Amino acid sequence: MNLRTLLAGTIPAEKQRYLRDSFDVIGDIAVVVVPPELAEFRQDIALAVMSIRRNIHTVVAKAAPVGHADRVPRYEFLVGNSTVTEHREAGYRYRMDLSEVFFTGRLSTEHQRVARLVGAGERVLVPFCGVGPFVIPAADRGALVTAVENNPAAVRWLLENLALNQVEDRVSVLASDAFGLTQADGAPFDRLICPTPYGKDEILGTLAPLVRGGGVLHFYTFKGDRQVEGLVRGFEEKGYTVLFHHRCGWVARGIGRYVFDLEKGA
Secondary structure, three states: OOHHHHOOOOOOHHHHHHOOOOOEEEOOEEEEOOOHHHHHHHHHHHHHHHHHOOOOOEEEEEEEOOOOOOOOOEEEEEEOOOOEEEEEEOOEEEEEEOOOOOOOHHHHHHHHHHHHHOOOOOEEEEOOOOOOOOHHHHHHOOOEEEEEOOOHHHHHHHHHHHHHOOOHHHEEEEOOOHHHOOHHHOOOEEEEEEEOOOOOOOHHHHHHHHEEEEEEEEEEEEEOHHHHHHHHHHHHHOOOEEEEEEEEEEEEOOEEEEEEEEEOOO
């Protein structure tokens, strides 16, 4: 059963086209997008979501875009009154308050894919690390991880999650701006995992020098499909070998989140 089917008798046929059939689930919280055309039906949408996913205790609607500084969305409660939750993914546990931190479950496949590439003893740098979904699996594989996060609330949750997953002895946490990192912050690294915020692609120029020759960079960026071929050429012209790239999902009409696995020239 999906939302369109459940709400067919509630939302008029002429407005059905505005209804998004998908929603995000983080722990026991469902995050929905309610367009203005369906504002009067937001409670009906929330109850329909809860009937589909019985483990959901809270339903929130995105009320504002992600902020430029902390990347934290603003939410409107539709059902429930708490944004604190524990999300489980591939055997790992992540506690967080969605009103304080940015988190997306849409990268769960990437979290696991990249972790499988990490070797024991590698020195790994993870900027914009949030509550730890790239950090913790890498550390659990035996890597020595430097985790960088500028949001104090995210740092607090990250420290709790490191202890929760018993990897705190393999992670160094820097509560600082990734754009300010230098060679003194643990370089050279064997691997960079960079879940780049929207519009911050220039971070690659700051962090690439911290990776050793022959090291690997997992660089995430937001692009349209037609930009990808040119981006690949640009990486190759800068001396990188493009090992792999693909779209990890859509974030807006015509804009996808892409990952590029790059090997740095010696």
